[in-house]
Amino acid sequence: MRVDVNRPRPSRNPDVPREAIEFAHPSEQEFASILDFFGIRWQYEPYTFPLRWDENGVVIEAFSPDFYLVDQDLFVELTTLRQKLIRIKRRKLRLLRALYPDVQIKLWNRKDFEWMLRRFGIEDQADDLVGKQALENPDG
Amino acid sequence: MADLAHHWLADQIERVVISEQEIQAAVATMGAQISRDYAGMSPVLVGVLNGVALLMADLLRAITIPVAVDFMAISHYATSAPTGSVRIVKDLDESITGRHVLFVEDVIDTGLTLDYLLRTLRTRQPASLRVCVLFDRPYRRLINIALDYRGLELPDEFVVGYGLDMDGYYRNLPFIATLRRNQIRAS
Numbered sequence: 001m002r003v004d005v006n007r008p009r010p011s012r013n014p015d016v017p018r019e020a021i022e023f024a025h026p027s028e029q030e031f032a033s034i035l036d037f038f039g040i041r042w043q044y045e046p047y048t049f050p051l052r053w054d055e056n057g058v059v060i061e062a063f064s065p066d067f068y069l070v071d072q073d074l075f076v077e078l079t080t081l082r083q084k085l086i087r088i089k090r091r092k093l094r095l096l097r098a099l100y101p102d103v104q105i106k107l108w109n110r111k112d113f114e115w116m117l118r119r120f121g122i123e124d125q126a127d128d129l130v131g132k133q134a135l136e137n138p139d140g
Numbered sequence: 141m142a143d144l145a146h147h148w149l150a151d152q153i154e155r156v157v158i159s160e161q162e163i164q165a166a167v168a169t170m171g172a173q174i175s176r177d178y179a180g181m182s183p184v185l186v187g188v189l190n191g192v193a194l195l196m197a198d199l200l201r202a203i204t205i206p207v208a209v210d211f212m213a214i215s216h217y218a219t220s221a222p223t224g225s226v227r228i229v230k231d232l233d234e235s236i237t238g239r240h241v242l243f244v245e246d247v248i249d250t251g252l253t254l255d256y257l258l259r260t261l262r263t264r265q266p267a268s269l270r271v272c273v274l275f276d277r278p279y280r281r282l283i284n285i286a287l288d289y290r291g292l293e294l295p296d297e298f299v300v301g302y303g304l305d306m307d308g309y310y311r312n313l314p315f316i317a318t319l320r321r322n323q324i325r326a327s
Contacts, residue, residue, distance in 0.1 A: 033224070034217060034252070035252075036224070036225065037217050037224050037225055037226060038225075038226060038252040038253065038255065038256045039225060039226070039256055039259070040252065040255070040282075040283070069282065069283075072282070072283055072284060074282070076282065106282070112280065115280070115298075116250070116280075118298065119249065119250075120216065120217040121216060121217075121307075122217070122218075
């Protein structure tokens, strides 16, 4: 993908019907179910944001936030990864915010997600949805 | 902060994070504002059971104008329900069409529940619809909602009391507290 580095724009990904979406992680599927439950309109990875490119304008790093909440105009990146990998993701988010200052994005990390499970009374599902290994080794 | 040494839950409570006095001061402030703003309007206060019970009782007594009160209850989320959506399991007793409605909520975090309820109430065409929230966790917000009356911000930790529960218990504490870790795990 070539991008005008002076005016980067996100690229639109193909629309996928709800029933055909292949979530990358069980926590994303649960998050989608929670949004559905409350009637929140969302899209899964609808855009890819170029973050870095080579001297020819070819994208060498990009980021596709997990969810877009349509009526909120808000992207949500859901991560239940270990702390070390969250740092990498945070760096991407900093780049995204610098390049696309009008884009609203929120990082929803493992602590946030576990809190949400507790909030909805399903914290006993945490091992299945978040990953037991990550829970036992929060510092990676 | 309250002296917990002789509290009947002293062995379960770790720390009081918002005292009864702070809560009552916030409720009194909101009650005074509501009384001023709604003078001559006879609003109906609407709350969602069960968490709002304590706040509603105290707020009603802090309001010095004629008000009505009504409650509703909604179903809880069940994991990965394929076609699940919120169900109203107890609806309002009276119509709110053409009336001034003040929605009273004990706590807002993601905003998902409140957003759903406000959308539902708007379809009933009230004359006005405002929001009063006692406890706010703004750092968890997913849905932006304008709060007309806002009390106190909650710390980023698991707390109970004054309507906030764990497995249905601890709502009756007059303050906000953290629980000892063994209590959280034991439940």
